[in-house]
Amino acid sequence: MFLACGVERDADLLLRLVSLEAPDAAVHLAECRRLTSDILRGECQLVIAEKAAASAGAPPEQHCDQIDESTWKSECWFVAAESYSEADPARAAALCARSGPFADHCSQHLWQQSIRRLTWNRGSDAFVSELPDAARIFAAWAPHLASDFDFEARLWRRFYEGGFERSGTIALSKCAPLPEADALRCRTAGASLYGRRIQEIRHITRAMAELCAIPESTAAAAAATGVPELSVEPAVELDAVVARARADICDADGSPIPVERRVMSPDGR
Secondary structure, rough: HHHHHHHHHHHHHHHHHHHHOOOOOHHHHHHHHOOHHHHHHHHHHHHHHHHHHHHHOOOOOOOOOOOOOOOHHHHHHHHHHHHHOOOHHHHHHHOOOHHHHHHHHHHHHHHHHHHHHHOOHHHHHHHHHHHHHHHHHHHHHHHHOOOOHHHHHHHHHHHHHHHHHHHOOEEEEEEEEOOOOHHHHHHHHHHHHHHHHHHHHHOOOOHHHHHHHHOOHOOOHHHHHHHHOOOOOOHHHHHHHHHHHHHHOOOOOOOOHHHHHHOOOOOOO
């Protein structure tokens, strides 16, 4: 009974505080500390910090340092960084760097939506026409995120994978009209995406049986197997992905290896 009452008091206090339209940071961040749950205390302080800054017309990161719980403080920096992603890349990147365990995820969020929008309507048919805009997005973020692990590779992989995903088919022929370096990035991204798709459906017995049944000489003709997730246009790079996957997934007799015996990396390597 005591525990139930305690939870109810926490819930009532949290509801009252997060319902405030224009909280006073100094007063109400302190009130959040009365909550007995670390999670509720952190959530309360994050909401108060965001609302107090917004209602005062202050920068969104104004009160992040006053949040006690480290996870929620990191989330505050993350949210603040996203608010600058269009207008001030340098500031956004600096705030991401303060978001602790979320820093890597935060930095990706800064540019991912812009990259995704480029191929949203036309899929892989947009690769050539949208390449200059993708290059501009890369140039805008590179000075601020170049020190991040694998930033350049991630951005270009996201651009090309996004196009293939929107089209519904991995057709590496769409890479052919691109300049040589970009064509290589495009084909590499397609192969990586294909490997992950195989990885994602490896627990579906029917799909794996279909994959194991593909003749090795025509491995990438997976569109003909009736497995929608593996819709591709045959290509040498995709043959190689399937060959690696088959080595991990299929027994010598062409039947799927039991799930517990399989070992595969996320990209099918």
